[in-house]
Amino acid sequence: MPMDEPARDCAQCPRLAEFRRVNASAWPDWHNAPVPSFGSVDASLLIVGLAPGLRGANRTGRPFTGDYAGDLLYPTIAEYGFGEGRFDARPDDGFRMTGCRITNAVRCVPPENKPTTDEIKTCNPYLNTEIEGLENLRAILALGLIAHKAVLRSMGLVAARYAFGHGAMHDLPNGLLLADSYHCSRYNTNTGRLTEEMFHSVFAELRKRL
Numbered sequence: 001m002p003m004d005e006p007a008r009d010c011a012q013c014p015r016l017a018e019f020r021r022v023n024a025s026a027w028p029d030w031h032n033a034p035v036p037s038f039g040s041v042d043a044s045l046l047i048v049g050l051a052p053g054l055r056g057a058n059r060t061g062r063p064f065t066g067d068y069a070g071d072l073l074y075p076t077i078a079e080y081g082f083g084e085g086r087f088d089a090r091p092d093d094g095f096r097m098t099g100c101r102i103t104n105a106v107r108c109v110p111p112e113n114k115p116t117t118d119e120i121k122t123c124n125p126y127l128n129t130e131i132e133g134l135e136n137l138r139a140i141l142a143l144g145l146i147a148h149k150a151v152l153r154s155m156g157l158v159a160a161r162y163a164f165g166h167g168a169m170h171d172l173p174n175g176l177l178l179a180d181s182y183h184c185s186r187y188n189t190n191t192g193r194l195t196e197e198m199f200h201s202v203f204a205e206l207r208k209r210l
């Protein structure tokens with residue numbers, strides 16, 4: 001079933017719409033619009049990130065494409081059999097997702113990579129329709145605490161009952177598995193909070209379970 005995507009000129013978050021406008025005038029060739037989800041609609045795994053990066057997804061129009069986080073994420077997806085092809089940080093690189101889809105808790109790039117609580121709430125219905133629309137969905141991988149909370153919110157679940165932790169696996173009442181990982185941002189890998197090995201171990205566990 002096709003998912004509901006926000007309109008290209010979505011104005012529900014005034015601050016984000018204004019930031020898009022400023023970016024569009026500085027870089028008219030960039031995507032500069034809500035970034036649609038990427039991957040198969042028959043996915044059993046949905047990966048949820050935070051929000052498009054300014055020079056990454058906001059430039060290229062594909063989640064995690066064109067910035068550091070994607071350079072770790074896509075090869076890991078391929079290594080664990082959730083995607084195939086060569087990732088080349090361009091939406092036309094031919095990389096294919098196999099049984100996997102990627103979306104973001106917030107669809108528009110926020111200033112300084114920080115969406116406000118209101119913006120996360122406003123965008124949450126899109127995450128909800130995404131999750132509801134994936135008929136074969138069995139697991140969701142939340143990249144970071146904000147994605148974790150946004151996923152629980154979209155299902156009407158109380159975040160306090162599901163503590164976020166790297167590698168945590170939560171069996172949700174609706175039968176879905178919620179897996180947590182620290183976000184694969186450059187900051188987290190540079191500071192050693194997330195190593196490649198730690199990131200791989202979450203995918204290895206998901207591969208075992210799916």
Ligand code: URA
Nearest residue numbers: 049050051057063064
């Ligand atoms: N790019 C995305 O699309 N999402 C993130 O969370 C980070 C980078």
